Amino acid sequence: MTDKYRPLKDAFGRFATGIAVATCQNDDGRMTAITVNSFTSVSLEPPLVLWCLDNRASTYSAFMSSDSYGVSILRADQRTESDRFAHFAGPDITEEEIERWDTGAPILKERLAGFDCKLVARHDAGDHVILIGEVVKFDSVVGEPLVYFSSNYIPDSE
Numbered sequence: 001m002t003d004k005y006r007p008l009k010d011a012f013g014r015f016a017t018g019i020a021v022a023t024c025q026n027d028d029g030r031m032t033a034i035t036v037n038s039f040t041s042v043s044l045e046p047p048l049v050l051w052c053l054d055n056r057a058s059t060y061s062a063f064m065s066s067d068s069y070g071v072s073i074l075r076a077d078q079r080t081e082s083d084r085f086a087h088f089a090g091p092d093i094t095e096e097e098i099e100r101w102d103t104g105a106p107i108l109k110e111r112l113a114g115f116d117c118k119l120v121a122r123h124d125a126g127d128h129v130i131l132i133g134e135v136v137k138f139d140s141v142v143g144e145p146l147v148y149f150s151s152n153y154i155p156d157s158e
């Protein structure tokens with residue numbers, strides 16, 4: 001079956017991005033994680049970021065009912081993590097893999113940068129919702145990023 005959105009996806013995909021894992025803590029004590037490349041920095045004062053969540057994602061209700069989220073920017077050697085959190089019913093994220101800072105949202109221990117965010121606004125935008133967060137704590141280390149371009153990781157080694 002042909003994908004009528006393929007040409008638009010191809011054009012959007014010409015914009016190279018990093019890869020992040022957005023995470024939240026659920027009411028039932030479980031954690032939710034999703035691979036995203038829509039993460040963007042927005043503002044320095046106050047410090048704001050955003051990412052866009054597909055309305056049809058299995059993780060939608062978890063993020064919609066959480067008032068905070070974590071963002072972990074992946075390193076070049078974390079392609080496995082990117083694939084893992086891009087699949088429904090992937091292995092549950094464990095406490096051993098995460099840290100919690102101020103909001104209680106999970107942040108991956110292994111990362112290039114981390115952002116602990118308080119949700120400040122949600123905006124419906126077509127088939128996605130834009131989740132704007134105020135950064136209450138962050139860190140970063142020197143390293144190579146995982147890069148995504150034209151539906152492939154760069155370098156496309158596998």
Ligand SMILES: Cc1cc2nc3c(=O)[nH]c(=O)nc-3n(C[C@H](O)[C@H](O)[C@H](O)COP(=O)(O)O)c2cc1C
Pocket residue numbers: 019034035036037038039051052053054056057058059082085086087088089148
């Ligand atoms: C590189 C990459 C980037 C992605 N970026 C986003 C994104 O920004 N927003 C989003 O909602 N889904 C994004 N996805 C899709 C989700 O990670 C996930 O695959 C999708 O929600 C389907 O999972 P589900 O079956 O659990 O709903 C991305 C997937 C990949 C591989």
